[in-house]
Amino acid sequence: MIYLKLFITAVFWGGTFVAARMVTEHVSPLSASFLRFLIASLFLVAQVIKREGRIPSLLKRQWISVILLGLTGVMAYNIFFFLGLKTIAAGRASLIIAMNPVFIALFSAFLFKERLGGVRSTGILLCLLGALVVISHGRLSDIFAGRLGAGETYILGCVVSWVFYSLIGKTVIAELSPLITVTYACVVGTVGLFLPACYEGLLPAVLHFPVRAWAGLFFLGYFGTFLGFTWYYEGIKSVGPSRAAVFINFVPVSGVFLGWLILDEALDWSILIGAVLVVGGVFLTNGGKNPFKATEQST
DSSP states (O other), X not given: XXXXXXXXXXHXXXXXXXXXXXXXXXXXXXXXXXXXXXXXHHHHHHHHHHHHSSOOOOOHHHHHHHHHHIIIIIIIHHHHHHHHHTTSOHHHHHHXXXXXXXXXXXXXXXXXXXXXHHHHHHHHHHHHHHHHHHHTTTOTHHHHTTOOOHHHHXXXXXXXXXXXXXXXXXXXXXXXXXXXXXXXXXXXXXXXXXXXXXXXXXXXXXXXXXXXHHHHHHXXXXXXXXXXXXXXXXXXXXXXXXHHHHGGGHHHHHHHHHHHHHHOOOOOHHHHHHHHHHHHHHHHHTTTSOTXXXXXXXX
């Protein structure tokens, strides 16, 4: 069951790239980030109260951890996310995110002593190669020459932010439930984004956003954040950060498909080859096994 949730989460997250492209046509990056997590926080707080009867209090050291989660996975990630999606296609951005599992798995192996093995390492390298093909538009020499566009650079900032978010989260959910962890992180990030969004002009603009923008923000807040973050943390707790992160590789596949289907984005050879490499990497990183087959760790 947990693997199915992780797969659906990846589809939702693929859809967030399309939704963000729609939103950034009408809403500035800081305002979009704030509104996304305001919506998500409302649903998360309501869910916590429903399940727990109250909002559980945190210890001082736990506050430090959830503040770091809010700064990395909410504030930093989404500022980079919306800035990047203003300039590059949804499908291309989603394929760059395929670098997330590479660095999460490597840091997990170093920090938490998670075993990679030869097959999984090969899968990670395939995922990395696929992402590099996409980032460079098939011109790998551009990466080493430092000729990356601003949009690609911002999306790489998302990768760095998410690595820290996932690794910090591994320690937090040893003491807190996934729901409580995500809720506190989102609320902290929302509070932190409020003043920057106001400075950017949120208050006078918010009444003039079209329905298309609000629909995109709701998808981002509810499906991409409320459900996505909760299920992702359940995956980390059940199967570990590197194996849960493997499913992020399905994000580019759904992102490319939905970008083509909804936004009529072109599919050039670099995107198609990158997608093939990513899917192959997913299979190998799971040791050549069916990722949806139940294990004793599944819930």
